[in-house]
Amino acid sequence: MSAIKIEGIVINSYDYRDYDKVIKVFSKEFGILSFYAPGVNKESSKNKYSIQTYSLSEFEIFKSRGANRVSKLKTGNLKKEYFGLAKNYTNYIYISVITSIFEQLLSSEEKSPIIYKAFKIVLENISNSIDVFKNYVIFLLFFIQNTNYKFNLEKCSRCKKSNYEIVRFEFSDKTLICKKCLWPGEKIQPETFVNIFTNFNRHTFHYLIEKKYEIHDLVVLHNFLLDYYENELGIYISASKILKQNASTYLSEENINKYK
Ligand SMILES: [Zn+2]
Structure with missing residues (x-):
């Protein structure tokens, strides 16, 4: 051999x-x-x-x-x-969350070139302390969108149309809702937040990571994604509680309400 x-x-x-x-x-x-x-x-x-x-x-x-x-x-x-990972505890934790997701969700010897390439970019950026939280959170969503766990983000899940204005990401069923299909009591979420989802599948990781994001949007996305990985995909993330609390220190009660 x-x-x-x-x-x-x-x-x-x-x-x-x-x-x-x-x-x-x-x-x-x-x-x-x-x-x-x-x-x-x-x-x-x-x-x-x-x-x-x-x-x-x-x-x-x-x-x-x-x-x-x-x-x-x-x-x-x-x-x-990647020396920068050992120097900063938070950076190290972010990468370890990502790799424990790999270990628990990727099958052995299943080629994943798109995820591999994106992971190299994330390692490089996090190790150099460049947009660390953004790299980590966007990767968490990118991973999902490039596996079988993918959310359907192509159109409104209620009217099945893609030409109406999407105004909400529905956390409970992980789909998009257009303005006409909002149910009573459902909110129009911040546009910047909804836009993360509507354009996500059309872009490369490189493009997604160059874009600017609102920190509040990233925090809400992060905490939602950790819940999804843990509760629905059954991933064990040891630092999960600390990560969610740390991220949420950016958010006031008033801000959290905008996304509900
Ligand atoms: Zn609709």
């Missing part, structure tokens, strides 16, 4: 025996992939830098065929380290 080259970001690792590890990467070529890395816990290992969590590396692996056989690392070359 000959070795193949892959590019990947280390998202987790587990010690195995005295000197070995099992490494989990999000790879460009195969999506989530685990491999056995013999000897990487030895001081003399040439591969030890490439397998640090959140490193972007090139790996040469002996790829297994069949689900119950394990791939094995031959060589690993570190391409990029």
Whole structure:
């Protein structure tokens, strides 16, 4: 069996025996992939830098065929380290939320090039402390819109028309509502907030992340998305409570009401 080259970001690792590890990467070529890395816990290992969590590396692996056989690392070359993540606790937490979502929602060896590419942008930006909260929140929605968990954001869910003015994102069923279809008591939400959803599927991640957003819109979106991941997709997010509270310190009761 000959070795193949892959590019990947280390998202987790587990010690195995005295000197070995099992490494989990999000790879460009195969999506989530685990491999056995013999000897990487030895001081003399040439591969030890490439397998640090959140490193972007090139790996040469002996790829297994069949689900119950394990791939094995031959060589690993570190391409990029994201030092900025270790320096800032919040940045680190954001990335760990994203990677725990990968671990729990992406199937092994299912190629996800769009998500991979977006994740590299997020790592770069968060590590450099550029628009950290925006990168993190927009990625949480981008991930959903590029998987089977996708919300239908193409038209009003009640009249099924796309030409009427959309004025509301209905949290309970994750759909858009136009002005004509509002039920009594339902509010017109801030336009900037509704616009996040109406144009979302038409754009690349690069475009979405360059756009400007209102901080209140991002906070509301964030807290809604964490609830969705936890309560409906069953994801365990250990820092969830702290994240929601921190984000909400930006919001007054009056502001929260605008989105209800
Ligand atoms: Zn309608």
